[in-house]
Amino acid sequence: MNTLKLGNHGPDVVTLQQQLLAHGFAAGSCDGTFGPLTRDAVLAFQRSAGLSADGVVGPQTAAALRAVPRPPTTGSQPQAAPNIPIEAVRAMFPDTPLANIQTHLPRVLLALQAAQQTELTLVVAALATIRVEVASFTPEEERPSALNTSKGGKPFDLYDHRKDLGNLGPSDGATFKGRGFIQLTGRANYTSLGPLAGEPDLASQPERACDPDVAASLLAAFLKPHAQAIDAALLRNDFESARRLVNGGTQGLDEFTRAYRAGMAALGHA
Structure with missing residues (x-):
């Protein structure tokens, strides 16, 4: 199988979509079009398999997809997400x-x-x-407000010394402000949750928390x-x-x- 990515069409994409479905990741209909739903399913599969999540099906992802899905075991099978219209x-x-x-x-x-x-x-x-x-x-990124910024102070300075957030001092408040779908906040959360969302370097690239796919995984x-x-x-x-x-x-x-x-x-x- 050649490298597959967004915009590709053809029988190889049909095979990819069938493989994703076999592993429990719905990619829309198996229509041979590598569209946004197929890309998102690839990203989800890559994160689940511990691969670099880029939405592109290269040799490593293709090999992982060819592996026979493990039979379901109680409490660990990849259940399909419910249909939410x-x-x-x-x-x-x-x-x-x-x-x-x-x-x-x-x-x-x-x-x-x-x-x-x-x-x-x-x-x-x-x-x-x-x-x-x-x-x-x-x-979205959090905006300055009375809850995070002192009167006349620098944006997010009230977060700078928040030990409960793992912040270490000046600039941490702004660097690790709320981002994404859950407004992830604080050095500790970026450090601990990044790897779980397929982003091991999130603490050094905190703006990644606003990437839609990363935000969903977070x-x-x-x-x-x-x-x-x-x-x-x-x-x-x-x-x-x-x-x-x-x-x-x-x-x-x-x-x-x-x-x-x-x-x-x-x-x-x-």
């Missing part, structure tokens, strides 16, 4: 441009699938988290350690506990709750 997400993001949802929803679902976070409650909670953090459904990596607790809280309608597990507090609780309920209702789970 655009209209359901629009109910959660009523003021967000449709194009943003269409562009970024597939990569978020693929990242959650790669992290084996496919329970419906968790997927909707992830989307509700995005609704609170970046209502535009586009990875969201999945951030939620994964708390997945069981979040799921349990949501199943008992304890939205405050679910929000604390993500945010560490209750900021955005009402918005999170409204978005989650709207999404579940739109999916027929009111």
Whole structure:
């Protein structure tokens, strides 16, 4: 198989799409067109397999795809992400441009699938988290505000000495400000979550947290350690506990709750 990348067409792409599907990574229909959905599936597969995630199918990725998928074992099989229609997400993001949802929803679902976070409650909670953090459904950088910048001070100086964020002093606040779908903040989070999202050098390239594919993988990596607790809280309608597990507090609780309920209702789970 030749190197395959975005824009390629033909039978080799059909084979690639079939291989991705066999490994549990949906790439849209097996139509022989290497479009954005196929690229996102390749990225998700590469991260799952511990490969360099560039969305290009070179020799290493091709070899990994040819390997026979391991038979599923309890608790470890790559479950397919639930089908979340655009209209359901629009109910959660009523003021967000449709194009943003269409562009970024597939990569978020693929990242959650790669992290084996496919329970419906968790997927909707992830989307509700995005609704609170970046209502535009586009990875963004945090802006200066009274919460992060002292009066007359340099932007984000209130973060500089935050030991809970792992920051070490001046400039760390601005360097490791909030970015992405979850507004990842602090040297410690960039250092620990970067490798889990396929970005081992994220702390030295923090702007990468706003790359849409990286942002989606960071969201999945951030939620994964708390997945069981979040799921349990949501199943008992304890939205405050679910929000604390993500945010560490209750900021955005009402918005999170409204978005989650709207999404579940739109999916027929009111």
